[in-house]
Amino acid sequence: METITARYDAKQIEEEIQQFWDDNDTYAHVRDLQKQKKTFFFVDGPPYTTGHIHLGTAWNKIIKDAILRYKSMCGYHVLDRAGWDMHGLPIEVKVEEKLEFKTKKDIEEYGIDAFVSTCEEFAIQNMEAMTAQFKRLGVWLDWDNPYMTLSQDYLESVWWTLKKAHEKDLLEKGLRVVNWCPRCETAIADSEVEYSDRTDSSIYVKFPLLDEENTFIVIWTTTPWTIPANIAVAVHPDFEYSKVRAYKDGKSEILIFASDLVDQVLREGRYQDYELLDVCYGSDLVGTRYTHPLSDIIPKQNEFEHKVFPAEFVTTENTGCVHIAPGHGVEDFELGSEYGLPAFCPVGPDGKYTAETEVYAGIYVRDADKLVIDDLDARDMLLASGTIVHRYGHCWRCKTPIIYLATEQWFLKISELKDRMLEEIATVDWYPDWAGSARFRDWVSGARDWCISRQRYWGVPIPIWVCDSCGKYEVIGTRDELKRRSPSTPPDLDL
Numbered sequence: 233m234e235t236i237t238a239r240y241d242a243k244q245i246e247e248e249i250q251q252f253w254d255d256n257d258t259y260a261h262v263r264d265l266q267k268q269k270k271t272f273f274f275v276d277g278p279p280y281t282t283g284h285i286h287l288g289t290a291w292n293k294i295i296k297d298a299i300l301r302y303k304s305m306c307g308y309h310v311l312d313r314a315g316w317d318m319h320g321l322p323i324e325v326k327v328e329e330k331l332e333f334k335t336k337k338d339i340e341e342y343g344i345d346a347f348v349s350t351c352e353e354f355a356i357q358n359m360e361a362m363t364a365q366f367k368r369l370g371v372w373l374d375w376d377n378p379y380m381t382l383s384q385d386y387l388e389s390v391w392w393t394l395k396k397a398h399e400k401d402l403l404e405k406g407l408r409v410v411n412w413c414p415r416c417e418t419a420i421a422d423s424e425v426e427y428s429d430r431t432d433s434s435i436y437v438k439f440p441l442l443d444e445e446n447t448f449i450v451i452w453t454t455t456p457w458t459i460p461a462n463i464a465v466a467v468h469p470d471f472e473y474s475k476v477r478a479y480k481d482g483k484s485e486i487l488i489f490a491s492d493l494v495d496q497v498l499r500e501g502r503y504q505d506y507e508l509l510d511v512c513y514g515s516d517l518v519g520t521r522y523t524h525p526l527s528d529i530i531p532k533q534n535e536f537e538h539k540v541f542p543a544e545f546v547t548t549e550n551t552g553c554v555h556i557a558p559g560h561g562v563e564d565f566e567l568g569s570e571y572g573l574p575a576f577c578p579v580g581p582d583g584k585y586t587a588e589t590e591v592y593a594g595i596y597v598r599d600a601d602k603l604v605i606d607d608l609d610a611r612d613m614l615l616a617s618g619t620i621v622h623r624y625g626h627c628w629r630c631k632t633p634i635i636y637l638a639t640e641q642w643f644l645k646i647s648e649l650k651d652r653m654l655e656e657i658a659t660v661d662w663y664p665d666w667a668g669s670a671r672f673r674d675w676v677s678g679a680r681d682w683c684i685s686r687q688r689y690w691g692v693p694i695p696i697w698v699c700d701s702c703g704k705y706e707v708i709g710t711r712d713e714l715k716r717r718s719p720s721t722p723p724d725l726d727l
Contacts, residue, residue, distance in 0.1 A: 414583025490552025
């Protein structure tokens, strides 16, 4: 008998219970008792091994533990293998912080092999620390046999999956506009983009028509840095557009934009009066030619023909005329692909302009916004300028604002699987129902082809070998297959 004290010592009690579980191998005995019963299979959505557990990961595991204990008490044989996500950008960014690296070039100077080894060591150390912490919370999982994304078996399973995708014509390499982190210098998937409020420039720009003197089509954008890459303007074919003569400070000019926005645009430009010259549908503007507003300092732009094209995605907001840069926007690229427009992308992987922009070469695009605005203003091509607070995408790990770049990447053709995925969603019992019938279904409905390639170092090597001569490529599905194809492969091959 022990004397009951007035003080409840949770730490002592928890340690005693944990010790009892360990001494008696309680977890294994409970699971063994149910081996002949109906199986309840649980897949652990793995946390990243980037540090100690936090409130979110603790809450996640505790909820799962409660459900698994309930299922076990209901007589199910629970399969509950723990999992760890130990590859990818989250690990790299943490290791970069540890090594005090600022850019991708720091990694290359340090040595890629040494960096990869440091990432592996970092991931394993954190896995061990987090395992101990989850156990301390009393979470029951198969901690002794976890799946780890850095294990050879797991890597090989990814290779096998990619080979199957290739065999089903679901894997392709193509030029697309992708989310790009200029600090990490890599493409990132839609699910790796986090949105938060950001203050950006808001400018109205006049594009001078080629065949009509002193006449301009007016666009609006929050990304002045993409103006040097402009190729076209999009209008909605069914919207009404107005041609007005606008007066300011004793001068006049002719402007074209959506009729519903006349008062708003002229107010932004601080015009004192106007007269309506004509109205037409957007379809009547299609084919109208204009010159690039900065062609005198970006000679490359003189090589392109600039015209107006129809697009259903245009809305009656701002000016109703959309600046199109196929190298820097998803819808822009799709419109460009439809009409054979060049995907002019004069920005490098570090987010700095290339030599194709002449005067802006070497400047980080976000730093160039003011320069572009000033250059437009100096040429009297800036109708109005201000700022706007809006939701904008950021890299989920380093928090840098993303940019959109047209680059060649490897994709899984989700677009060809989408209908089947939506059908499968309807066959699942979701708790709560809206999680599947609304949220997940909406996400899948809007999913694009999945960009699976990354321009980084710590991750699954893509098992694709491309012929330098003809461009034909082959996908390898297993280590044994690679050894058969390449006799020089070391026997202890580490993927």
